Amino acid sequence: MAMNGVLRPGHAALRVLDLDEGIEFYGKVLGLQETGRDKQGRVYFKAWDERDHNSVVIRQADRAGIDFFAFKVDSVATLNRLDSDLRAYGVPTERIPAGEMLETGERVRFEIPSGHLIELYAEKSDVGNGQSYLNPEAWVPAAEKGIAPVRMDHCLLYGPDIEKVQKLFHEVLGFYTVEHIVLDDGVTDLAIWLSTSIKAHDIALVRHPEPGKLHHVAYLLDSWEKVLRAADLMSINRVPIDIGPTRHGVTRGTTIYAFDRSGNRFETFCGGYQSYPDFQPIKWTMSDVGRGIFYHDRKLNDAFLTVLT
Ligand SMILES: [Fe+2]
Numbered sequence: 001m002a003m004n005g006v007l008r009p010g011h012a013a014l015r016v017l018d019l020d021e022g023i024e025f026y027g028k029v030l031g032l033q034e035t036g037r038d039k040q041g042r043v044y045f046k047a048w049d050e051r052d053h054n055s056v057v058i059r060q061a062d063r064a065g066i067d068f069f070a071f072k073v074d075s076v077a078t079l080n081r082l083d084s085d086l087r088a089y090g091v092p093t094e095r096i097p098a099g100e101m102l103e104t105g106e107r108v109r110f111e112i113p114s115g116h117l118i119e120l121y122a123e124k125s126d127v128g129n130g131q132s133y134l135n136p137e138a139w140v141p142a143a144e145k146g147i148a149p150v151r152m153d154h155c156l157l158y159g160p161d162i163e164k165v166q167k168l169f170h171e172v173l174g175f176y177t178v179e180h181i182v183l184d185d186g187v188t189d190l191a192i193w194l195s196t197s198i199k200a201h202d203i204a205l206v207r208h209p210e211p212g213k214l215h216h217v218a219y220l221l222d223s224w225e226k227v228l229r230a231a232d233l234m235s236i237n238r239v240p241i242d243i244g245p246t247r248h249g250v251t252r253g254t255t256i257y258a259f260d261r262s263g264n265r266f267e268t269f270c271g272g273y274q275s276y277p278d279f280q281p282i283k284w285t286m287s288d289v290g291r292g293i294f295y296h297d298r299k300l301n302d303a304f305l306t307v308l309t
Contacts, residue, residue, distance in 0.1 A: 003277060004174025005078035006196040009154055009203070010070040010121060011054055011101075012217045014264055015061035015309075019043065021261040022058045029237045030219065030266070031146020032056055035127065036102045044102055047151045047219065048142040052124040053103035055152040056217070064262040064309040066214040068109065069155050069203070070119035071173075071196065076105075079122040083108045085172050098123070112168060114159025115211020147230045147268055149219030154201050156215040156267075158208035158308050162192055165205055169194050175202070178275045179250045179282040181289055190286070193250060200251035200272040206305075213308040216257060218267035224254050230268040234258050242303050248272075249292040250284060257303075264309045 016022035023043055026032050032045035035053050044054040052072070059067070073079050086093050086108070096107040096119070105123025112118050130140040142148065159165075166189070169175040175194040178201055183190050193201040206215060221227055224245075231245050234256070242265060244256035253272035259265055284292040290299035 003196065004172075005074045005082070006120070006173050006175070007072045007074055008197060009055075009152060010052070010072035010119075010124065011057060011104075012069050012152060012155060013042075013057045013059070013067040014214075014217065014260075015063065015065050015067060016058050016260065016262040016264070017060070017062075017064055018261065019058070019060040022060070025239075025261045026056060026058060027146075029146055029233065029239060030260075031142075031148035033142060038102050042101075046127070047149045048140065048145070049129045049150040050152070051126050051128055053127050054101070054124070057101065064214075064260075064264050065212070066116070066155070066157070066217070066264075066309075068117035068119050069157070069217075070107065070121060071202070072124065073120050073122050076122045079106070079108060079120055082120055082173065086110055089168065089172050091168065091172075103127070113161035113164035114157060114205055115213075116157050116159060147219070147221075147233050149221055149268060151220050153218045153220040153269070154199070154203055155217045156204040156206065158206045158213040158215050159211045160207065160209060162189060162205040162207050166192050166194065169203075176277045176279075177281045178279065179284065181250070181284040181286070181292060184286050190289070191250075195275055195277075198274045198276060200253070200275050208308070210308075214264060215308055216265040216267045218269055221268055221270045224270055227254050227256060227268060227270050231256055242307070243294060243297070243301055246297065247295040249288075249295040250282075252295075262309070263307075265307065 036044040045056040098105045103125035107121040179193045181191040191206045193204045242257035251272040255269040
């Protein structure tokens with residue numbers, strides 16, 4: 001099954017240790033636009049070229065990490081069908097009423113075997129990208145404010161039983177595997193990159209004993225030059241850089257990994273190839289895992305497998 005009505009990543013709900021620092025970082029440094037605050041104290045952001053009301057939501061907590069990650073589906077009918085398909089598959093679901101998140105319709109939430117909460121939803125208010133839908137310009141001033149990604153693009157999650165996650169995403173949600181890294185036993189995947197679109201990945205997972213961990217949320221930039229500009233802005237704003245600017249072998253994207261003020265890793269990246277569901281998945285072996293993750297260094301850094309939130 002492929003392309004089953006799941007459109008794209010919709011929102012990432014992140015925990016930060018200090019809300020004011022989070023607002024400063026996601027608003028001014030990363031350059032997302034704040035679109036609202038709710039009674040629970042959550043602060044909502046969107047990237048400048050996104051049209052829906054929010055894609056990143058932060059709240060203050062005692063530990064950093066990710067509360068949930070959501071995908072937008074193409075209709076309420078699809079939302080209801082996938083809810084019923086998930087239950088039939090044996091995955092309990094929870095319906096979260098419309099309006100529980102600002103400007104967001106009803107959500108279907110479920111836990112995947114890696115210990116993460118995933119949501120589906122069909123409706124979110126279209127607030128636009130600051131342009132008219134009639135005869136627009138190419139960009140708006142917000143496109144140059146801070147790092148200014150065009151969208152929240154994907155996440156990489158760490159947890160156990162990723163083969164069960166892969167089966168669920170394949171068989172119920174219609175995702176397909178684009179690339180994977182196989183451990184030395186030749187059978188077990190260390191990591192999988194899954195797509196519900198023609199992107200090289202919409203979500204990725206790495207096998208890890210502790211459930212529910214976040215490796216990074218990624219934000220798309222238009223060009224390699226903008227990746228370099230993002231690196232400059234990270235230095236100007238004293239943002240700790242994990243690695244890069246460099247390139248991934250997997251997906252071929254150009255990238256920087258860095259950390260927000262609470263230690264959540266984020267990625268600013270550009271490129272990667274376009275994929276289709278009929279493509280044969282690309283396999284990487286442990287002998288070349290360093291080149292797969294960091295194409296230029298050709299070795300993993302210590303943080304890649306150990307620094308998580
Ligand atoms: Fe990534």
